[in-house]
Amino acid sequence: MEKFLALSNEKQDTIRNAALACFAKHGYEKASINDIAVAAGISKASIFQYFGNKQTLYQYLFDYCAAQMKQAYNTSALEETTDFFDRVWEASVMKVENLKKHPHIASFIASVAAEPTPELKSAIFSEANEKYIASLVLHERDYKKFRHPEDAELVFQMLMLLAKGMSVQLENGVDYDGMMKEFREILNMLKHNFYKEEYLL
Amino acid sequence: MEKFLALSNEKQDTIRNAALACFAKHGYEKASINDIAVAAGISKASIFQYFGNKQTLYQYLFDYCAAQMKQAYNTSALEETTDFFDRVWEASVMKVENLKKHPHIASFIASVAAEPTPELKSAIFSEANEKYIASLVLHERDYKKFRHPEDAELVFQMLMLLAKGMSVQLENGVDYDGMMKEFREILNMLKHNFYKEEYLL
DNA sequence: GCGCAAATAACCGAAACGGTCAATGCTTAT
């Protein structure tokens, strides 16, 4: 594996992305090293040169993704933002920026959770991370801004579902910036309809 | 193929579901007849007895899904319902009931669209169907009920995204009834916050 | 027990699998 880490960063990225995409799409068993090699534009033998065997490559990708996902969120920025909808927006931007940089990590992690041999660490870790971010976004002190304070939690759950829908769209090739622009408009609209007038500037 | 149609409906269903799930998960190339046979609890040879070859089976499933999806929506009921949010609810119930009955059709159709040899008929047909339902749900005459009539279209787009998010959750094993209950609550909440008071009973 | 169709175990050649290795380039130091 030192062989692989000695490569240029761009080449590492190409290979990682090819492997992540293949494993995500086909799962561990059905993704062949040859598929990955072709997708990466290198020879099959090179991959064995770099990683020794299929399992080691898979484990490496998993560790890489776990590390990358921890970096994805800037939690301190979230803590400093005072408005609920602004925090939702910030967290979404962080998520999408990360998705732009590493387009296949999310679907790879999702596919690991679906493996018949579930190292469910992945699902658990990934879910725990999401829950943690969620807990940073919704606070009780946000409730009072709502015309009907009891709506706040349901609005939040709705926004989580909305985010899932957006992720699907992005995976299907919808453009990032257009999607984010629409999402920004949705947040503004929700704010104007759900907040008391005194909290709208 | 007459051999297959002579089977009992339950057995047909078992085999179809197994095949749909395998093709949806792995795609045409990587889904093997053996996978399907094991999933269906019958022998590989039987599948060839019924369908002759892999391609014929795939084509049969595609035709079957297309036919099934046309039946899924009761458009006349939609046309008779006068309130926007009620129509959204009705269309969602139809979609979810269909998903309960035929759990793998949606993902199979989605996977056909992702085939490297895209008979893009599937994507086009499926999308056209969705667009048509959408056109039945939102009418201009709904706008006036909104506190801000210009919000109506964006609310609708938001609800479409929300539906996508819900589909993801359902595919991941979240229970149907709980999800639908939450969605009903969301719709009520939106209605109460977006409609003018005079339109709330 | 017999006849017959439905189901399958056993099998086919071909292809693809994970993995190895000797031969090729491609640098770089002399």
Add this chain to the structure above:
DNA sequence: ATAAGCATTGACCGTTTCGGTTATTTGCGC
């Protein structure tokens, strides 16, 4: 220019699995 050194790969290994066929077994009405 050349030889050493190393990253890269085409060709190959034994094994498994592929789509598809065939010969045998099974279950069932009579």
